[in-house]
Amino acid sequence: MPVAVEIDNLVVRYGEKAAVDGLSLTVTGGTVTSVLGPNGAGKTTTVESCEGFRRPDSGRVRVLGLDPVADHERLMPRIGVMLQEGGAWSGVRALEMLRYVATLHAHPLDLPGLIDRLDLGSCGRTPYRRLSGGQKQRLSFALAIVGRPEIAFLDEPTTGLDPHGRREIWQLIRDLRDDGVTVVLTTHGMDEAEQLSDQVFVVSAGKVIAAGSPDVLTEHGTKSLEDVYLALTAPPARETR
């Protein structure tokens, strides 16, 4: 399988602070990869670097063999992006937005099917700013995948969704992989990572501290991924007097 994403020793600073601090990882094409880690670990910054929205201070990022910053315009039509903070004009109606984005792509997904699966029909005429949190999430997910991207970058795709919505997005992610799409997601849902991922990277303080398939990380299911994660990312014990 070809390499879809290659990150080598990435450093991204905000002022003095290194949000990403020498992070390396490789994503194989056609797989689902989850990036886990505590709040502030650098997951979003890493994903944004792959999308060309952050310029590395040092290190190298390649997505589909392209430099996400220098080759941004060539890369963008080939990737789908779901940001943590939505991303739509506040007055636009949900389905207007989705239909518009579909027209920008040569071979969009079947819209009625997508609308139905993400339960967007009933809120289709609602302005974006009035959508519920979960409806915004579903719309953002639809916008990320409607153009049949080669890679979908999904930042916390199921945060705030009800259990049905969560399961539907899981199934859509599996369908994407079956169609040969590479999926890179960040999540705090250990069950989500365990169920969906071919490969998991655990990030802490801007570095990868563990990597492997869920099967390997959980020692063939003898531990839960949550326990493994908690042990890996445990804060240092406080000094007691």
Ligand SMILES: Nc1ncnc2c1ncn2[C@@H]1O[C@H](COP(=O)(O)OP(=O)(O)OP(=O)(O)O)[C@@H](O)[C@H]1O
């Ligand atoms: N634009 C910014 N300016 C300054 N600091 C930032 C900026 N964006 C992120 N940071 C800082 O960089 C660090 C990494 O943030 P990032 O959003 O990448 O973490 P994360 O792993 O995605 O966290 P979460 O799980 O909470 O979403 C954090 O300490 C954050 O405060």
